[in-house]
Every structure is written in structure tokens, then in C-alpha cells.
Amino acid sequence: MTRRPDPHGLAQADAALPDRPAGMLLAGAGASLLPHLGHLPPLLSMAAFAMLFWRGLMQWRPGLRPPRMLLLPLMLAGLAGVVVSDQRLLSRDAGVSVLAVFLGLKLLETRALRDVQVVACLCFFLVLTAFMYDQSPRVAGLALVALWVLLAALIGFQASARHTASTLREAALMLVQAAPVMVVLFVLFPRVSTPLWGLGAQTGRGVTVLTETMQPGSIGELTRSDSIVLRARFDGTPPSRSSLYWRGPVLEQFDGIAWSADGSGLHDPGTVKMRSEGPTVDYEVTLEPHGQHWVFAIELPTAAPTDTDYLPDYRLTRRDRITERVRYRVSSSRAYEAIHEASPRTLRRLTYLPATSNPRLTKLARTWLAEGIGDRAFVARAIAFFREQGLTYTLTPPTSTSEHSADAFVFESRAGFCEHFASAFTVLMRAGGIPARVVTGYQGGEINPVDNYLEVRQDDAHAWTEVLLDSRWQRIDPTAIAQPLRIEEGMARAVPPGDPLPFFGQRAFSHLARWRNHWDALGNGWNQHVLGFDRARQSTLMTRFGLAGIDETRLAALMMAAAGIVLALVVLPLIIPALRLPGRSDPAHRLWLRFCARMARLGLERAPSEGAEAFTCRIAKARPELAPQVIEIGRIYNELRYGVSTRTPERLRRLRQCIARLRP
Amino acid sequence: MPERSEPEPIRIGQRRVYILPTGPGLVFGACVAVMLLGSVNYALSLAYMLTFLLAATGLVASVHTFRNLAWLSVRAMPSNPVFAGGTARFTLQVDNPGSRDRYSIRAQLEQAVALTDLPRQSVTSITLDIPARHRGWQSAGPFTLETRYPLGLFRAWAVLRPTARVLVYPRPRTRPLPQASTAAAEAASRSRGPGQDEVADLRPYREGDALSHVAWKSLARGDLLFTRVLDATQSTQAWIDWVDLPADIGTEDRLEYLSGWVIELQDKGATFGLRLPGTVIEPASGLAHVARCLERLALFPDNRNP
Numbered sequence: 024m025t026r027r028p029d030p031h032g033l034a035q036a037d038a039a040l041p042d043r044p045a046g047m048l049l050a051g052a053g054a055s056l057l058p059h060l061g062h063l064p065p066l067l068s069m070a071a072f073a074m075l076f077w078r079g080l081m082q083w084r085p086g087l088r089p090p091r092m093l094l095l096p097l098m099l100a101g102l103a104g105v106v107v108s109d110q111r112l113l114s115r116d117a118g119v120s121v122l123a124v125f126l127g128l129k130l131l132e133t134r135a136l137r138d139v140q141v142v143a144c145l146c147f148f149l150v151l152t153a154f155m156y157d158q159s160p161r162v163a164g165l166a167l168v169a170l171w172v173l174l175a176a177l178i179g180f181q182a183s184a185r186h187t188a189s190t191l192r193e194a195a196l197m198l199v200q201a202a203p204v205m206v207v208l209f210v211l212f213p214r215v216s217t218p219l220w221g222l223g224a225q226t227g228r229g230v231t232v233l234t235e236t237m238q239p240g241s242i243g244e245l246t247r248s249d250s251i252v253l254r255a256r257f258d259g260t261p262p263s264r265s266s267l268y269w270r271g272p273v274l275e276q277f278d279g280i281a282w283s284a285d286g287s288g289l290h291d292p293g294t295v296k297m298r299s300e301g302p303t304v305d306y307e308v309t310l311e312p313h314g315q316h317w318v319f320a321i322e323l324p325t326a327a328p329t330d331t332d333y334l335p336d337y338r339l340t341r342r343d344r345i346t347e348r349v350r351y352r353v354s355s356s357r358a359y360e361a362i363h364e365a366s367p368r369t370l371r372r373l374t375y376l377p378a379t380s381n382p383r384l385t386k387l388a389r390t391w392l393a394e395g396i397g398d399r400a401f402v403a404r405a406i407a408f409f410r411e412q413g414l415t416y417t418l419t420p421p422t423s424t425s426e427h428s429a430d431a432f433v434f435e436s437r438a439g440f441c442e443h444f445a446s447a448f449t450v451l452m453r454a455g456g457i458p459a460r461v462v463t464g465y466q467g468g469e470i471n472p473v474d475n476y477l478e479v480r481q482d483d484a485h486a487w488t489e490v491l492l493d494s495r496w497q498r499i500d501p502t503a504i505a506q507p508l509r510i511e512e513g514m515a516r517a518v519p520p521g522d523p524l525p526f527f528g529q530r531a532f533s534h535l536a537r538w539r540n541h542w543d544a545l546g547n548g549w550n551q552h553v554l555g556f557d558r559a560r561q562s563t564l565m566t567r568f569g570l571a572g573i574d575e576t577r578l579a580a581l582m583m584a585a586a587g588i589v590l591a592l593v594v595l596p597l598i599i600p601a602l603r604l605p606g607r608s609d610p611a612h613r614l615w616l617r618f619c620a621r622m623a624r625l626g627l628e629r630a631p632s633e634g635a636e637a638f639t640c641r642i643a644k645a646r647p648e649l650a651p652q653v654i655e656i657g658r659i660y661n662e663l664r665y666g667v668s669t670r671t672p673e674r675l676r677r678l679r680q681c682i683a684r685l686r687p
Numbered sequence: 688m689p690e691r692s693e694p695e696p697i698r699i700g701q702r703r704v705y706i707l708p709t710g711p712g713l714v715f716g717a718c719v720a721v722m723l724l725g726s727v728n729y730a731l732s733l734a735y736m737l738t739f740l741l742a743a744t745g746l747v748a749s750v751h752t753f754r755n756l757a758w759l760s761v762r763a764m765p766s767n768p769v770f771a772g773g774t775a776r777f778t779l780q781v782d783n784p785g786s787r788d789r790y791s792i793r794a795q796l797e798q799a800v801a802l803t804d805l806p807r808q809s810v811t812s813i814t815l816d817i818p819a820r821h822r823g824w825q826s827a828g829p830f831t832l833e834t835r836y837p838l839g840l841f842r843a844w845a846v847l848r849p850t851a852r853v854l855v856y857p858r859p860r861t862r863p864l865p866q867a868s869t870a871a872a873e874a875a876s877r878s879r880g881p882g883q884d885e886v887a888d889l890r891p892y893r894e895g896d897a898l899s900h901v902a903w904k905s906l907a908r909g910d911l912l913f914t915r916v917l918d919a920t921q922s923t924q925a926w927i928d929w930v931d932l933p934a935d936i937g938t939e940d941r942l943e944y945l946s947g948w949v950i951e952l953q954d955k956g957a958t959f960g961l962r963l964p965g966t967v968i969e970p971a972s973g974l975a976h977v978a979r980c981l982e983r984l985a986l987f988p989d990n991r992n993p
Contacts, residue, residue, distance in 0.1 A: 136711075136839065137710075137711065140711035140714060140715065140839060141714070143715075144714060144715060144718040147718060147722065147737070147741060148718070148721075148722065150737060151722050151725060151726075151734050151737055151738070154731045154733040154734045154737070155729060155731065155734075158731060158732065158733045162733075163733055163736075166733070166737060170737070170740065170741075174744065174838065177837070177838045177839060178836070178837045178838065180839065181790065181791050181835055181836045181837055181838065181839050182790035182791050182804065182836055182837070184790075184804055185790065193837060197744055197747050197748065197751065197837070198740070198744065200743075200747045201740055201743035201744040201746070201747045202740070202743070204739070204742075204743035204746065204747070205736060205739040205740040205742075205743045208739035208742065208743065209732075209735055209736055209739050212735065212739070214730070215727060215730075553732050553733070553736075554732045554733065555732070556732050557730065586743075590743075590746055590747075593747065594747065594750045597750055597751070597754055598701075598750070598753075598754050598757075609784065665810075667809065670808075
């Protein structure tokens with residue numbers, strides 16, 4: 024059943040919407056709500072979809088239309104729901120909730136074409152806000168589908184006799200035609216680097232990330248996830264895997280079980296310097312949002328990237344939490360001296376151990392100290408001890424309930440993960456009076472052969488020790504001492520056979536890993552070229568076009584011009600066929616024109632006002648010998664041009680024959 | 688006629704298609720602008736893309752709207768005469784010679800509106816009914832063809848001035864027929880009784896001949912359609928005469944009464960003639976005759992604006 028909109032439908036408020044496009048509109052509204060399901064309060068999502076469903080029922084039971092009196096209370100209830108479920112009224116979440124409520128209510132009162140346009144605009148806004156939460160290809164795909172269906176619905180409302188499939192085809196065609204213009208606008212629209220108004224802090228949600236505390240098991244937790252932490256692209260050959268220590272939080276505080284950073288190391292640290300000796304490695308990092316302040320660099324960066332602070336513990340941090348993917352360039356020194364003339368207070372802090380903690384390691388340190396060895400010899404002894412102790416590296420360390428976690432690891436279980444190694448070694452160092460601290464971060468990473476980006480994943484999370492010898496910080500990785508393969512080859516080799524590995528780490532799945540490489544490269548391409556297309560990328564691209572340093576005004580002018588040209592190119596095929604002279608496209612008319620031209624050569628020119636019949640009759644009188652053929656030509660031509668059922672290919676053939684056989 | 692009419696068929700070339708955004712189109716544009724502000728502020732690449740895709744779709748839609756109307760060919764068909772106060776029907780024949788269907792073409796003439804789709808390579812008739820006002824020739828003001836297809840964001844329209852006019856007869860008003868005419872009419876009614884027909888001759892049927900005069904019997908025999916020509920002397924003649932009406936009736940009212948009498952006598956099947964100042968139509972019958980009489984009444988010189 025289709026109802027044609029009545030001609031006055033634009034103005035008439037009570038005209039029912041035609042079924043097919045109304046269905047499409049609801050589908051489009053649903054598709055634009057879909058990406059928000061994850062973050063809208065559940066009750067609100069349910070309410071919004073309930074209103075969609077209600078509107079659907081109204082389509083065949085018009086009696087279900089809510090009275091206008093009800094709409095205001097419904098709206099107030101919806102707004103109250105938003106306020107109750109989300110305390111901050113001016114937040115992004117509240118904005119989206121309000122949009123969803125408005126969409127549902129507007130649908131309920133949608134009666135005329137006018138309302139349909141408002142609904143479509145609300146949907147477009149909803150789709151846009153979805154990108155504030157997630158810019159993954161999945162959401163982009165969903166958005167495209169929503170847009171497509173909504174356009175098809177709008178087309179359907181304009182031409183309600185059309186079938187859904189044909190409106191969808193038309194909408195797809197329009198999107199395909201619009202795409203090149205969109206690309207031009209996207210590439211050339213002048214980007215600004217500062218927001219127009221405040222963005223409001225949003226924390227990353229539900230992502231397992233490094234934190235500023237480390238207790239047994241906390242890093243092991245991370246290795247269960249293989250999500251990507253950062254990607255790096257090196258200028259030149261990437262350094263060897265074993266030198267890739269991505270420095271993260273530095274933990275100086277120990278309570279006997281857990282290590283933490285309380286920031287006190289930043290006060291009165293003494294003199295901190297960094298001297299680079301030898302070549303640097305230059306690279307660009309794309310860091311996934313983790314909701315914290317720090318950013319990662321390979322030990323040790325020579326200088327802080329823009330907008331980033333270089334802290335006295337050689338850590339890079341940003342003032343704002345990293346809630347969006349950030350990209351920065353940084354250089355790291357491959358041979359450096361980290362010079363720290365520590366203040367006495369700092370030295371005290373760096374050698375502090377709780378009095379009764381880990382008595383066995385403390386005792387061991389005391390026996391070594393009693394031999395009167397120096398700091399360097401002490402460290403060498405400790406390294407040898409770790410190597411000989413038969414400690415094994417495992418992803419599934421036995422759970423320890425001991426309050427002396429380091430003792431339990433070194434002397435009892437002898438199996439642990441990197442945080443056990445680092446914690447125990449640092450405890451041993453401090454017990455020997457050597458300033459030491461735990462550094463957490465990531466170690467290694469793998470080059471994706473598809474796009475040559477180095478990918479660092481959560482399961483590369485690592486912890487190691489730093490000791491201060493002769494006012495120089497030295498990195499000691501106790502895990503590497505006990506299990507060198509972990510550092511040289513990665514986790515899969517280091518873990519004894521039979522130990523459960525993360526899914527993709529397993530060798531048997533290497534072909535899957537290859538697919539994953541492609542998938543990740545695709546994702547990275549998306550991140551780098553689509554999502555990461557910012558001011559810097561834009562100017563790089565412009566430089567490649569020979570437009571280095573183009574200013575915003577000129578760029579805008581270029582954008583207008585290019586968009587105009589592309590639009591013209593897209594649109595020209597739409598109108599060129601019609602620009603040709605009227606009727607030229609009709610083969611019958613072409614044949615007729617040829618016939619007229621031949622008659623004109625005989626001196627029988629057709630008058631402009633003369634129809635086919637009149638003209639052929641005149642010829643028949645003037646040249647009786649041609650009469651039968653000419654009369655037939657006129658008749659067939661008229662049938663082909665003005666008939667409906669007489670427009671057949673046979674007649675066209677016959678006309679061609681007659682004209683060909685005409686021998687004046 | 689206030690505007691000159693154009694030669695037909697009128698081809699809606701690209702230069703005579705006007706296009707402007709509609710109200711919803713402006714709202715859509717504002718929407719896109721706000722979305723662009725949001726995209727700039729949040730520096731979201733996909734938001735930029737969505738915004739630009741919508742903007743580009745709007746631009747493309749304007750071309751679609753334009754080409755949905757352009758290059759149609761329009762011809763106005765002759766309209767049948769109507770009585771004043773009745774409905775004048777104008778028919779446009781719109782030829783879509785192209786290879787694309789056209790959707791939702793809205794034709795408008797004064798208050799009359801018609802919405803139709805035009806399939807490709809076909810001619811579609813669009814009828815528009817407007818009230819017939821005064822007797823005489825009523826020409827139809829400019830026709831507007833418009834479309835908002837496909838998205839309703841733009842309105843493309845063209846103003847056409849084909850030769851479209853309709854003859855409006857004076858509104859028939861009833862008033863008892865004069866004595867002589869009544870008698871003649873009654874005679875005519877009687878003469879239509881069975882066996883009373885005096886057929887003088889048969890001639891080929893012409894459009895406008897009264898159906899009561901068609902020689903049905905000869906048609907039944909398989910012959911062509913003939914009209915019986917009745918012997919004029921056998922039928923009583925009636926005259927509708929300008930001077931039969933009282934002198935105090937003005938021209939327009941007078942024409943309306945005369946028009947009413949023409950209808951009345953036609954209904955009774957009478958043979959009648961019409962006498963107007965300066966014009967005489969000899970007695971006859973049949974629709975063609977009636978039409979001739981009414982036309983004369985319709986086009987009777989207007990005293991007010993001679």
C-alpha cells in the first residue's frame with residue numbers, strides 16, 4: 024500500500040507519511056543511534072529505540088499517535104532522565120543523550136515532509152557525535168550506512184512511488200558522486216591546530232594500561248592483551264630489538280610489595296643532565312590514547328618533543344591526559360650518559376627499603392657488603408647471582424601470598440615475570456645501599472612487514488631496574504640476565520614450551536599472524552592517513568605538491584577551486600547526454616533527418632511548421648513515383664515518434680530499409 | 688493577454704530553469720555549517736569527512752534537482768469550452784525524451800496543482816483545473832513546473848507561457864422561454880415520438896451531431912455512422928431572440944438568459960436559431976450548432992470595454 028503524498032503535502036500537517044520511505048527513515052535513525060549504544064545510559068538507549076518502534080507501529084495504526092499533550096511531558100521526562108543518569112549537564116555524554124531523546128520525540132510527532140528533514144538533520148548530528156567516541160573503521164562504516172539509508176529515505180519521500188531498492192541505488196549513486204568532492208574538501212580544508220573552545224577532559228575507558236604502581240602480577244595482566252600501544256616509524260633502519268626500551272613510569276617508592284611513583288622524586292632531585300655520545304635514532308611515534316600523562320620514547324630521548332616535558336627521571340609527560348591518538352617526533356641517543364648528581368635527600372629516597380621487608384635478600388646483601396666490596400663489584404655479584412639462581416621466566420607465575428614478594432620469588436618459587444625480576448633486583452640493590460629504582464614501559468616491538476611500522480603491543484610490557492653508579496644511571500634488566508631470549512627474541516621464545524602463550528604469540532598461528540599484520544597495517548594506514556590527517560600532514564602534503572608554506576587563505580581558495588573543478592567533472596556526465604540537441608538521441612529521428620536532407624537535395628525542403636504527414640503528402644504529389652515509399656516513411660516515422668505501443672524495433676528496421684531503398 | 692505566449696512545444700532549456708534552496712535546504716546548510724564548526728573544534732577527521740560528504744551530497748543534489756526538470760518539452764492542449772462558474776481544464780503534454788525517468792514534477796496553474804512522475808521517453812498529460820470566470824476567452828496565466836527531487840533541499844522551477852486559453856460561455860440562467868419558442872419546443876418533443884420521424888436524408892456523421900439523430904439502424908446493418916437529416920419543414924423552428932427579453936436587462940444578464948435558453952432548447956431537441964444584434968444564426972440542431980450559438984454569446988462584444 025502506498026499513498027501518494029497529496030500535492031499540498033508540504034504544507035499540510037496531517038498528511039500521513041508514505042510507508043516505504045518512513046520505514047527507511049526509521050532504519051536510518053536506528054543506524055545512527057547504534058554507535059551510541061556503548062556509551063548512552065542503557066535506559067536512555069532503550070527509550071530511544073522504544074520511540075523508534077512506537078513510530079513504526081504508528082505507520083499502520085495511526086491511532087497510536089501520541090496526543091500533542093503527551094509530547095511535552097515525554098520530553099521533560101527524557102531530559103530528566105539525562106540529568107539523572109549523567110550529572111554533568113554540559114558534557115559530551117549529556118549532549119548525545121539529549122540528541123537521542125529529541126530524535127525519538129521528533130519521530131513521534133513527524134507528520135509532514137518538513138519534520139522528516141528535521142529528523143534527518145538530527146540523525147546527521149548523532150552520527151557526527153559518534154566520532155567523538157570512536158573513529159574506528161567499524162563506526163565509520165556504520166555511519167556511512169546510516170547516511171546512505173537516510174538519503175534513500177529522503178529520496179523516497181520526494182518520489183514515493185519508487186521502490187526502496189531504486190531509492191537506495193539512487194542514494195548510492197549520489198554518494199559516489201559526492202565522494203571525490205568530499206576528498207578534495209577533506210584534503211584542502213585549512214586545518215587549525217587549536218580547538219575553538221574547550222574540549223572537556225575525557226578519560227580513556229576500559230583500556231588496560233601501564234599504571235604508576237607495580238605489584239606482582241600487574242604487568243602480567245597487561246600481557247594478556249595484544250592491543251597496540253604505539254607505532255613507530257624510523258628514519259633509516261630500526262635499532263635492534265634488544266635496544267628498544269620504551270621508557271614509561273619510573274617507580275621509586277617501595278612498600279615491601281608494590282612499587283609506585285608518588286612524584287616526590289621531582290622535588291629537589293639534584294642536578295640532572297643527559298649527555299649524548301654518538302649517533303641518534305630519529306623516529307615518529309603514534310601513541311594510542313591511554314588516559315595518562317606520559318608518552319613513550321626509546322631510552323634515552325635527547326630532547327622532549329613539542330608540548331611535552333622532560334622530567335628529571337628522564338620521563339616524557341604531557342600536561343593533558345592522552346585521550347586521543349597523538350603523534351610526535353623524537354630522537355633518542357644510542358650511547359648516552361644519564362648524569363644525576365643526586366641531592367642527599369634523593370639518595371636517601373632511592374635507597375629506602377621498609378625495615379622488615381624481604382629479610383632474606385637483605386641478609387644476602389649484608390653478607391656481600393661484609394666482604395667489603397665496592398658498588399660496581401656488588402652489582403656484578405648480584406647479576407651473577409641472578410644468572411646462577413636458576414630463575415625461570417614464566418607468564419604464569421605461582422601466586423604468592425607472602426608479604427616479602429621479592430624473597431618469595433628469588434628463594435622459593437624461582438619462577439616469575441619481568442616485574443618479579445625487576446622488583447627483586449632493585450630490592451637487592453637498595454639492600455646493598457645502591458640507589459636504584461624500577462622503570463616500567465615496553466620492551467621490543469615488531470616490525471609489521473606490510474607497512475614497516477614498528478608495532479609495540481601491551482604484551483611487550485616490561486619492567487627493569489636502574490642503578491645509580493658514580494652519578495650515572497645504568498640500566499640493568501634482570502629478566503635479560505636470567506632469560507636473555509625474552510629480550511632478544513621476544514616472549515614466545517623465552518617462555519618454556521607448554522606454557523600458555525597469548526594466542527597470536529604461538530608459532531602455529533604464524534599465518535594468522537600474517538593476516539593480523541595486514542589487518543594492523545590497514546588499521547595503521549587508517550590512523551595515519553585518515554584520522555591523523557592534521558595540520559602537519561596537510562602541510563607535508565602541500566609541500567609534496569610544490570605548495571610549501573601555503574597560507575590558510577590561499578589554501579581555502581585552492582580548496583574552492585579544486586572542489587568546483589571536481590564537482591564539474593563529476594556532474595558533467597550527468598548533463599552532457601541531455602545537452603545534445605533534442606531528439607538527436609532517437610534513432611528514428613536521425614533517420615528522418617537523413618531522409619529530409621535527401622529530399623532537400625531534390626528541391627523538396629521541409630518547412631519548419633510542416634509535420635511528417637503533411638511533408639510526405641506534398642512529396643507524393645510532387646513526385647508521384649516516390650509516393651508509396653514516402654507515405655510509408657512518414658507513417659512509420661510518426662508511429663515511432665508519437666506512438667506508445669508502436670515503438671518497436673521492427674518498425675525502426677523497416678524505416679531504415681525504406682529510406683535506404685528510396686531511389687529518387 | 689498580459690504576457691506573450693511562446694511558440695510550442697516549449698523546451699525547458701537549461702537557461703530557463705531557476706534553482707534555489709528550499710527552507711529545509713537552508714536548514715540542512717546550517718546543519719552542515721554547525722557540523723563543520725564541531726569538526727574543526729574537535730579536530731576529528733571522520734567528522735570532517737561526514738561534514739564534507741554531506742556538503743558534497745547537497746551540491747550534487749542540486750544538479751540532480753536541476754536535471755530532473757531540464758530538457759522537458761511542454762505543449763498545451765486545446766481546452767474544451769466551459770460555462771462561466773464551471774471548471775476550466777487545461778492539459779499540458781509533457782514530453783520526456785531523455786533516457787531517465789523524472790520524478791515528482793509539480794505543475795501549477797494559479798491555485799491548481801498536480802504532481803506526477805514522467806517516465807522516460809514518453810509523453811504524459813497533466814491536467815490542471817481552475818475556475819472559469821468571465822465569458823469570452825480566458826487565457827491561462829503562466830504555468831509553473833517545479834521539482835524538489837531528489838532530496839528536497841533545492842527547488843528547481845521553470846515558468847512557461849504556452850498558448851493556453853479556454854472559451855468561457857456565459858453562465859446559463861433559467862427563465863421561462865417566450866411563448867413562440869415554447870410552442871416550437873413542445874412540437875419538437877412531440878415529433879420525437881415513435882413513427883413520427885420524417886427522415887429527409889442521411890449524411891455521414893459529423894462530430895457534434897446530436898446522438899438522437901444518429902441513424903442507429905443503418906449502423907446496426909453494418910454501415911458507417913450516419914446522421915439523419917430531418918426535414919426542416921417538418922420540425923417547428925424556434926428562435927432565441929435578443930429582443931425577447933425585457934429592455935431593462937443588461938447585456939451580461941441578457942447573455943446569461945440567452946445561454947440558458949440555448950441549453951433548454953438543446954435539451955428538448957428543438958431546432959432553433961439565434962438572433963443577436965448584428966448576428967443571426969439560422970435554425971439548426973445538434974451539438975455543433977449549440978456550440979456555435981454559445982460561442983457567439985460568449986464572444987458578444989462587451990459594452991463595458993468595447
